[in-house]
Amino acid sequence: MAENILEMHTITKEFPGVKALDNVTFQVEKGEIHCLVGENGAGKSTLMKVLSGVYPYGEYDGDIVLNGKVQQFNTINDSENAGIAIIYQELALFPDLPVYENIYIGNEVKNKGIINWNQTIIKSIDMLKKVNLKVKPETLIKDLGVGKQQLVEIAKALSKNVQLLILDEPTAALNEDDSENLLNLIKALKTQGITCIMITHKLKEVVTIADKATVIRDGQTICTLDAKKGEVNERTIIKNMVGRELNDIYPKRPEKKIGETVLELQDWSAYDQQLGRHVVKKADISLRKGEIIGLAGLMGSGRTELALSMFGNPKNYKIKGTLLLNNKATHFKHTSDAIKEGLAYVTEDRKGKGLFLTQNITTNITAANLNGISSNGILNMNEEVTVAERYKDSINIKSSSINQLVGKLSGGNQQKVSISKWLFVSPDILILDEPTRGIDVGAKFEIYTVMNELISRGMSIIMISSELGEVLGMSDRIYVMAEGEIKGEITSDEADQEKIMELATQ
């Protein structure tokens, strides 16, 4: 048997009010790709933070053994020196700095304390080659897509002589192409002897890439599955993750009751004054009562921009075209007008644009519908708590209480809060932008069920998603966007992956 590069023994980590990790044992063999899976809030990110020194020695119980030696990391630097590199769920790059500076930040190429920029650029070219990224090292991070940014993060890790690379949901924000690219890179790194731990909710990826997969549930290790023994398949993983069989990924659609058109965009264009170009060009779409339409396309194809331009236009695009709401031409001056007229928009960027991280769950859920819990401008806080409790239970937000700060929830549970906020608005038209990003299989099913319930009550949904499976599984009709234009419309019966990709990459 090959030796273990890492052994974590009986790790226990408590936060005020929650035991995030309870006697977790975790072993990784040298040179393998090991996936870490589990429901939202199971403790995956926390375990990796313990390993990388984010929570220093003494703040947890148990032992970390790396290459046979017990380690006591006090800072992230300690773990980096020991050969561990972690790429967090949220990317930690500096958008306004060039690629080469980002790669060597905190690990500068210096001579007597003075940075040698030329050397830095030359070395960074090497690193970019290693991750197969073809961009100039002088490019600014903000000018790269998420997929490429992810590669820069890996290049940064490689520059530190990493033996053990940890990736926390690296593909959550990537489309299929970029994801595949990334997984191939991880496989290539394996041949160079780099061990990799990857957290993901996309079980297909686990099946294709993992040598082993460890399942965590409620802060405890459930099992470690071995690909060589044929144990790594979706069924087994799910069974261990949720503790029961889950047969369908998509719930059965209720009887369809599609009514007349509620929303229509005609010849709709949006010009971004800051970027100096059109982000949406002459789009025509329609949405009927009780219908789910999918908006497919690659990153940057203008789907989010289209959604924002009709949702009160918070980015101040210059807009041309007509928006018909129940066949009446309408113009929203502010997002509050859109909300008043029954629209809601769940953003793809929950931390940046969706949530109030310094506030608790209750305040977040009611933020878009304060009128719903007040009269004459005065809040009824008891009513508010009832509302929050209702959503915590109904979509299963895992937290110590509704008073927990949202910034301290696990990624998936933050997403659930973000969705709850808009469900409490009870809109007629719900725009969901990447609704299941970072959400576990069980919770995805719950969210799909909620969507079905909403349309059977007469709501209409626009779903923007980069997960083709989800677009195909849930939509009645699909619009495909590329370069700000609607490239085509496909009904659910005739849609398949190829047709969508063909239109998206036209």
Place this chain on the structure above:
Amino acid sequence: MRIVNEAKALIKENIRDYGMFIALFVIMITFNVLTNGMFMSSRNISNLLDSAGYIAVLAVGMTLVIVIRHIDLSVGYIAGFLGAVAAILLMQQGWSVFLVIPVILLLGMVIGLFNGLLIAQLGIPAFVATLAGMLIFRGALLQVTAGTGTIIVQNTFFNAIGNGFIPSVMEINSLHLTTLLIGLITILFFVYGEIKTRIDRIKYTFEVVSVPIFVLKLVFISFIIGYITYILAGYNGFSWTVIIVLVVTMIYHFITSKTVLGRQIYAVGSNPEAAHLSGINVKKVTYMVMGSMSMLAALSGIMYTARLQSATTTAGMLFELDAIAAAYVGGVSSAGGVGKVTGAIIGAIVMASLTNGMNLMGVGISYQYMIRGGVLAGAVIFDVITRKRGK
């Protein structure tokens, strides 16, 4: 034993809220011991609160400004300038005091809305916009007092705002009766409010603290209100300054904790983009907060002029920094979205207590500055650490 544990848990959970009270308590007791009881004498406490008043109202407004991630450096000289305008209107134009006060407050609000215009509409950083205001109003103050120098205010009603006390119907054992009555009514209101909240929460089947802890809390806070009332009643009773500060605090506390507008202010501070997408009008909130800030600056100017019974050419100097310090000691966070107006009041009293106590002890002015700086830094460090640990 159960009670002790519950109390411990409660304190641990709310350490940030209670921390300031504990700090104030410690400071007061320390000074009282060091000055042989002089510090807590009726006369001194009355003096201390009056000297904190004009900074306290600024600190309330400043807290909200910092909560929405801005800053207002212009408030000091706005207070100085408008205080001088008030003196001019009263003494040179012969306006009635009942007209002067609302006009000055209104002027303050207009100035604040202009600040709001620069910040919200034109997107100028608050630091720069209000730095410009600071220079402009400093100049304006010098301009309006150029001909006359210090303007003496001879208007008993106006001056009472800074020096007067509420009238007493009669005295019992040389204690101020109206003050005692107000104290008593406050306690009754407090107890009634707490009991009503508790009953409401039980009705909604929410968690409540156990009965002994609840009673303990009621008794403790009633005692503190009672004791302060008693101390003040032993001198001249509540001053108008204290009454004004209390009213301002109550109004702002209500707005920030119980109204939609309050929620919107904290939402904007916590994440402006998310607030905008949630249908909150970020610009409107910015206008309101900046407008209220300068209105409070106008109030501060009135209080200061009344206290000195004159408008001077240097009035308002460094008020803004004292107000910012009080707000930070009171627990506001520059990261936005966190901070309470009650904290700002405690912060202002803490800072005033330090000055007052050290003056009584005869500590040199150089050391006073250093110690106050140290306390400010300490308070912020405490805040940062407890925030990291918190839930």
